[in-house]
Amino acid sequence: MRKPAFVAVDWGTSSFRGWLMTADGSVLAETRGPEGMLHCANTGFAPVLADHLAKLGAAQDLPVLICGMAGAKQGWIEAPYLRTPTRLDALHDGAQRVATPGDVRILPGIAQADASAPDVMRGEETQLLGVTESGFTGLVCIPGTHSKWIRIESGSLVSFTTYMTGELFSVIAQHSILKHAIDPDAGSPAANDAFRDGLQRALNAPAALPASLFSLRAAQLLGFEKQADGTARLSGLLIGTEIADAASRYGKHPVRLIGAGALKDLYAAALAAAGVEITIVDAERASQQGLTKAAIHLWGAKFT
Amino acid sequence: MRKPAFVAVDWGTSSFRGWLMTADGSVLAETRGPEGMLHCANTGFAPVLADHLAKLGAAQDLPVLICGMAGAKQGWIEAPYLRTPTRLDALHDGAQRVATPGDVRILPGIAQADASAPDVMRGEETQLLGVTESGFTGLVCIPGTHSKWIRIESGSLVSFTTYMTGELFSVIAQHSILKHAIDPDAGSPAANDAFRDGLQRALNAPAALPASLFSLRAAQLLGFEKQADGTARLSGLLIGTEIADAASRYGKHPVRLIGAGALKDLYAAALAAAGVEITIVDAERASQQGLTKAAIHLWGAKFT
Numbered sequence: 008m009r010k011p012a013f014v015a016v017d018w019g020t021s022s023f024r025g026w027l028m029t030a031d032g033s034v035l036a037e038t039r040g041p042e043g044m045l046h047c048a049n050t051g052f053a054p055v056l057a058d059h060l061a062k063l064g065a066a067q068d069l070p071v072l073i074c075g076m077a078g079a080k081q082g083w084i085e086a087p088y089l090r091t092p093t094r095l096d097a098l099h100d101g102a103q104r105v106a107t108p109g110d111v112r113i114l115p116g117i118a119q120a121d122a123s124a125p126d127v128m129r130g131e132e133t134q135l136l137g138v139t140e141s142g143f144t145g146l147v148c149i150p151g152t153h154s155k156w157i158r159i160e161s162g163s164l165v166s167f168t169t170y171m172t173g174e175l176f177s178v179i180a181q182h183s184i185l186k187h188a189i190d191p192d193a194g195s196p197a198a199n200d201a202f203r204d205g206l207q208r209a210l211n212a213p214a215a216l217p218a219s220l221f222s223l224r225a226a227q228l229l230g231f232e233k234q235a236d237g238t239a240r241l242s243g244l245l246i247g248t249e250i251a252d253a254a255s256r257y258g259k260h261p262v263r264l265i266g267a268g269a270l271k272d273l274y275a276a277a278l279a280a281a282g283v284e285i286t287i288v289d290a291e292r293a294s295q296q297g298l299t300k301a302a303i304h305l306w307g308a309k310f311t
Numbered sequence: 312m313r314k315p316a317f318v319a320v321d322w323g324t325s326s327f328r329g330w331l332m333t334a335d336g337s338v339l340a341e342t343r344g345p346e347g348m349l350h351c352a353n354t355g356f357a358p359v360l361a362d363h364l365a366k367l368g369a370a371q372d373l374p375v376l377i378c379g380m381a382g383a384k385q386g387w388i389e390a391p392y393l394r395t396p397t398r399l400d401a402l403h404d405g406a407q408r409v410a411t412p413g414d415v416r417i418l419p420g421i422a423q424a425d426a427s428a429p430d431v432m433r434g435e436e437t438q439l440l441g442v443t444e445s446g447f448t449g450l451v452c453i454p455g456t457h458s459k460w461i462r463i464e465s466g467s468l469v470s471f472t473t474y475m476t477g478e479l480f481s482v483i484a485q486h487s488i489l490k491h492a493i494d495p496d497a498g499s500p501a502a503n504d505a506f507r508d509g510l511q512r513a514l515n516a517p518a519a520l521p522a523s524l525f526s527l528r529a530a531q532l533l534g535f536e537k538q539a540d541g542t543a544r545l546s547g548l549l550i551g552t553e554i555a556d557a558a559s560r561y562g563k564h565p566v567r568l569i570g571a572g573a574l575k576d577l578y579a580a581a582l583a584a585a586g587v588e589i590t591i592v593d594a595e596r597a598s599q600q601g602l603t604k605a606a607i608h609l610w611g612a613k614f615t
Contacts, residue, residue, distance in 0.1 A: 125533045174487050174488060216520060218473065225430045229431065252519050252521070252522060
């Protein structure tokens with residue numbers, strides 16, 4: 008049986024995921040729950056962590072390494088942003104130790120403190136560390152509520168861009184006139200021609216988004232399309248707009264796609280349709296690997 | 312004293328505006344209320360109209376001409392869309408008479424029944440009739456919840472595009488993470504540098520909207536901008552995206568801007584900053600004039 012070396016935690020805005028890890032990055036046990044940063048603002052962070060450590064059966068003296076929103080200003084303790092450009096393998100240098108029994112540290116996020124393109128991430132930097140070799144040069148896409156495109160050069164994160172794609176989908180589908188054009192029970196967008204058509208339109212004319220959204224509604228009023236196609240078209244329009252803009256910023260290069268579930272599949276289909284070569288990496292595995300690399304820097308001597 | 316010739320009504324989704332008109336388009340009395348189509352779906356349309364006619368002191372035998380959502384499928388009675396291209400001075404041919412005492416008619420909307428660019432309008436077509444000479448050729452912009460750009464050639468509406476600009480502003484400001492970046496008590500965007508900067512960025516890179524939205528939030532987190540500037544920047548980004556896309560579709564030609572209040576001023580400033588020559592027309596006056604032109608076609612013989 009392999010020996011537990013540390014506990015890895017991805018502590019986001021609305022979820023907690025923890026893993027009992029070996030020194031070589033294998034997962035021995037896992038725990039997850041809805042106790043994200045928003046939840047802990049009321050309950051405190053320490054009792055939530057203690058509960059999950061007990062669920063993992065983790066020994067009291069095991070070190071704990073956390074990434075994500077627990078390190079935000081409104082989190083447990085602030086782990087101030089590193090600034091771009093920054094080496095990914097230096098993330099551990101910015102880890103903040105929490106004043107709590109045991110050795111609990113939170114990895115920093117990364118900020119692009121450029122007035123012409125200000126941007127921030129917390130959690131994704133750890134996934135990036137996980138999926139890149141130390142001298143990696145290339146482009147990474149992490150789809151989600153706030154999708155991120157990241158340019159890495161020789162192991163340094165040099166620039167990135169966040170797209171509100173997932174959040175725009177939610178607020179438009181729930182709160183705009185398009186709620187009448189969306190069938191929440193419609194099947195997967197990926198299998199729907201309206202997804203591919205919306206995607207191609209957005210790739211061809213990404214500036215047209217505010218018009219294409221109304222056009223989605225008008226197409227149904229005029230009988231050109233069914234409500235069952237609304238979700239797929241909206242998804243295609245938004246993802247296509249993101250990919251077109253990212254390609255114009257970063258060039259049409261091969262992309263490492265860090266994702267999970269249906270959203271990963273949608274982006275894989277969309278990037279392929281846009282002619283972008285992709286390598287897919289699982290998002291949780293990326294977090295586990297990034298936390299392991301940073302943990303080895305911090306405590307590697309004790310692991311052997 | 313000039314003689315009342317007809318009653319003009321602009322009956323929208325969420326408002327009722329009625330005017331007692333002379334045959335030459337002058338307003339003798341006006342009435343307005345929140346009894347739009349949505350309200351009337353519960354109360355019925357006839358009693359609402361009767362109340363407002365009483366408020367205007369209109370004689371029983373005066374004809375009534377209505378434009379707007381009262382003619383939608385979910386309105387009072389449907390006045391089916393005319394199809395582009397269509398002459399604006401033929402709007403009255405599509406008027407539907409309501410089965411109610413007196414002569415009450417509803418003008419049709421206009422549809423662009425083109426599968427590659429489906430679009431609809433109800434109410435704006437009457438304003439367009441109001442602000443254009445019979446042989447007019449040019450471009451018109453009607454800002455709003457659903458902004459419209461319209462290309463007219465020799466008095467025919469040949470094509471148009473609706474932008475969800477105003478509605479995107481509302482749902483993003485109220486329901487997305489940007490609600491934390493918006494100060495609802497901030498002053499007018501037009502006087503704010505963040506409006507002009509957001510506008511220029513969007514004019515230069517209209518495909519970047521989903522990224523610029525997140526960047527607005529990040530700028531505040533990183534201390535580059537204050538919450539008081541959020542409304543102005545959001546407004547500039549959205550209006551700039553609309554103008555850039557419209558200019559790429561229709562060319563950068565002089566524009567007749569039909570608007571009212573603060574929104575008219577914002578678009579006037581934005582169009583000027585984009586180098587577009589504008590003529591401003593008041594939106595209510597445009598409706599009154601359009602309804603008058605159509606009323607003269609329908610009942611002109613009785614007016615003399």
